[in-house]
Amino acid sequence: MPDVSAADLVLTGGRVHTVDARDRIAQAVAVRGGRIARVGTAGEVAPLIGPRTRVVRLDGRSVLPGINDSHLHGVWLGAMWPNLLMDQLAASGGHAHEAPSRLETAGDRRRAILRTADLLASLGITSYTEPGLGPGEDGGPSGCFGSDALHDYADLAAEGRLKARVTALMLFGELDGRSTTEDLLGGLRDFRPPAGVPGRFRVAGVKIFADGIPPMRSAWTDRPYTDGSHGALLVDGGSDAEREAALRTMIDAAHDAGHQIGVHATGDRATRVVADALAAALARDGRDARHYVIHGDLLSPATLTVLASNRIGLNTQAGIPVATEPMLAAALGQDALRDAWPLRDALDAGVPLCLSSDSPVLTPDWRAGMAAAVTRRGLDGSVRGAAQRLAVAEALRAYTAAPARQDGEEDVKGSVEPGKAADLCVLGGDLFGVEPRDLPSLPVTMTVLDGEVVYEA
Numbered sequence: 001m002p003d004v005s006a007a008d009l010v011l012t013g014g015r016v017h018t019v020d021a022r023d024r025i026a027q028a029v030a031v032r033g034g035r036i037a038r039v040g041t042a043g044e045v046a047p048l049i050g051p052r053t054r055v056v057r058l059d060g061r062s063v064l065p066g067i068n069d070s071h072l073h074g075v076w077l078g079a080m081w082p083n084l085l086m087d088q089l090a091a092s093g094g095h096a097h098e099a100p101s102r103l104e105t106a107g108d109r110r111r112a113i114l115r116t117a118d119l120l121a122s123l124g125i126t127s128y129t130e131p132g133l134g135p136g137e138d139g140g141p142s143g144c145f146g147s148d149a150l151h152d153y154a155d156l157a158a159e160g161r162l163k164a165r166v167t168a169l170m171l172f173g174e175l176d177g178r179s180t181t182e183d184l185l186g187g188l189r190d191f192r193p194p195a196g197v198p199g200r201f202r203v204a205g206v207k208i209f210a211d212g213i214p215p216m217r218s219a220w221t222d223r224p225y226t227d228g229s230h231g232a233l234l235v236d237g238g239s240d241a242e243r244e245a246a247l248r249t250m251i252d253a254a255h256d257a258g259h260q261i262g263v264h265a266t267g268d269r270a271t272r273v274v275a276d277a278l279a280a281a282l283a284r285d286g287r288d289a290r291h292y293v294i295h296g297d298l299l300s301p302a303t304l305t306v307l308a309s310n311r312i313g314l315n316t317q318a319g320i321p322v323a324t325e326p327m328l329a330a331a332l333g334q335d336a337l338r339d340a341w342p343l344r345d346a347l348d349a350g351v352p353l354c355l356s357s358d359s360p361v362l363t364p365d366w367r368a369g370m371a372a373a374v375t376r377r378g379l380d381g382s383v384r385g386a387a388q389r390l391a392v393a394e395a396l397r398a399y400t401a402a403p404a405r406q407d408g409e410e411d412v413k414g415s416v417e418p419g420k421a422a423d424l425c426v427l428g429g430d431l432f433g434v435e436p437r438d439l440p441s442l443p444v445t446m447t448v449l450d451g452e453v454v455y456e457a
Contacts (some may be wrong), residue, residue: 007032008048008451010243012042014058015430018416019065023393025104029063031422034451039416061445062430064396065415066126066423067366068403071262071315071356074120074130074166074269076144078112079103079358081119086323103143109152112144117163122453123365124425124444126414127165127403129356131262131294132207133169136183145175147191150203154194157201158291163447163454165200167425168193169207169262173234176264179209180236181246181253186297188257188445199421199450204407205260207294209234210249211270214336215327219267221298222368225331231267248277255281260408261291262315268298268339275306282310290408292354295320297328298339299346313406315354316341316374318395319362325384329404343373344388354406355398367440370395374436392431392439400402422451 012028018039030038038045049055079100103109120128130153137145150170156162156448172187173179184206196202211233212218220231220240232404235250237243251274254261261281265274271293278291292313293299297320299307307314321341328340347353355373357364371377373395376385390398404414413421434442449454 002399005048007037007045007048007053009054009056009448009453010045010049010203010417011056011058011063011424011426012045012159014061014063015242016063016416017065017396017431019107019397020415020417022191026416029424031448034422036416036420036422038418039372056426056446057424060429062427063416064124064425064427064431065400066325066413066425066447066449067124067399068127068407068414069120069125069356069359069364069366069399070129070354070362070369070403070406071131072128073132073144074116074128075103075109075112075149076142077119077140077360077364078115079144081115083360085361086319086361100142102141106148106152108143108150109149110156113149113152113156114161117142117161120364121163121447121449122444124447124455125164125366126363126423126425126447127167127407129407130166130168130404132169132171132175134193135187136171136173136179137175140175145171147193150240151194153201154197157197162200163449165413165449166202168201168203169260170203171207173209176209178234178236179250181249184208184250185253188253205262206254208254208261208263209263209276209377210263211267213266215324215331217331220270220273221267221299221332222269222272223332223336226333233270244273247273248280251277254268255284255287255289255291260289262294263292263296266295266297268300268303268409271296271299272306275303275310275312279306279310282312285401291408292352292406295358297341298336299342300339304342304346304349304351307346307406311350311352313354313402314346314407315356316375317345317358317362318343318355318369318376318390319357321388322372322376322378322384323362339450342388343390347390347394352402352405353398354402355395356366356403365440366399367442370399370431371436373398374439375439392436396431422448424448428457
């Protein structure tokens with residue numbers, strides 16, 4: 001009879017970055033039944049090696065928790081790859097780019113999702129959040145964001161074809177566009193998302209678009225743009241006051257319905273109002289809802305205090321400031337940079353911080369995102385916002401343990417600890433052994449999801 005105590009997989013002889021509460025580093029990890037069975041020295045793990053155990057000699061390689069990209073458009077990425085919006089924007093000098101053909105059928109969408117699945121597995125990504133699929137985009141121009149995509153995800157998850165855990169947010173307005181209180185209230189009342197597939201797919205909440213983005217002068221700001229305007233909320237209304245009241249009503253309704261809420265907000269006025277509205281909703285019932293601000297380009301110190309004191313998260317992309325700071329300064333002036341993408345300040349204030357890619361806006365390669373967070377260096381070599389740089393360990397946590405908390409699954413994933421899911425990323429080197437700018441050069445050599453090898457170089 002087989003030794004039921006033996007591990008299915010052992011990784012040994014390297015550096016295991018556990019990302020636990022103490023950031024402990026081990027030498028080996030054993031996996032059994034899709035869960036982490038033991039973490040420790042090579043000697044401590046060796047007794048779990050049986051005749052049928054696969055043993056991987058790391059030989060200096062390192063092991064991380066599976067990477068969690070907490071804001072990535074999986075259907076859209078599969079349709080766009082390898083084209084990225086930020087690359088197109090740079091190449092075109094800010095002009096419109098050619099969109100891919102519309103995804104018309106379930107087959108089109110499923111192929112895009114599976115293309116993304118293979119790509120992300122090759123990058124060590126074992127979880128991601130699909131931030132905004134739903135009725136608001138059922139007639140959208142790309143075919144990537146409608147409610148049918150939620151059913152495609154659920155079907156693929158049930159078939160065992162996803163190579164990552166997927167969390168989705170529902171969308172009752174237009175992507176990067178207008179929304180109405182009536183559409184959101186009607187969606188909350190009438191729309192029924194597909195049932196989740198345990199461990200692979202679930203619909204967690206609602207995404208709301210508050211405003212646009214500063215370089216396009218569509219973010220809602222306290223400070224004026226260089227043309228004297230202030231932008232506006234995307235929510236329908238006849239005045240700023242009416243639009244703000246409508247946004248607060250939408251946030252209240254989504255919260256009261258029991259949903260997690262992610263709000264796209266970038267301007268300093270938008271982020272301030274959103275933070276206050278989320279805090280007010282949380283104060284009514286004390287629910288640990290894990291609400292969060294998406295992007296948060298401009299965040300005043302007072303807004304960071306509101307986020308931190310209410311445990312409202314910030315989900316942002318470190319590659320955006322290094323790519324677009326000159327555009328923001330041109331739109332709002334150099335003074336705006338004081339509150340621009342304050343990652344260091346947010347973390348120091350106690351704001352739950354997640355780093356993500358927003359792919360296909362940026363590359364889904366988290367190593368590039370980490371390098372940007374740690375160096376704040378753009379492709380031209382310029383360092384932008386040096387005071388807001390993170391340490392490597394902080395950036396790693398923002399791609400692993402922090403997104404697990406955002407998903408409400410910190411007891412399941414996000415760190416390499418006994419009892420948690422065996423979601424692992426193996427690198428052909430060590431994050432802490434290279435210059436931060438060279439992080440993207442570290443190869444991913446293996447990706448493990450629930451103890452199963454889903455990628456191996």
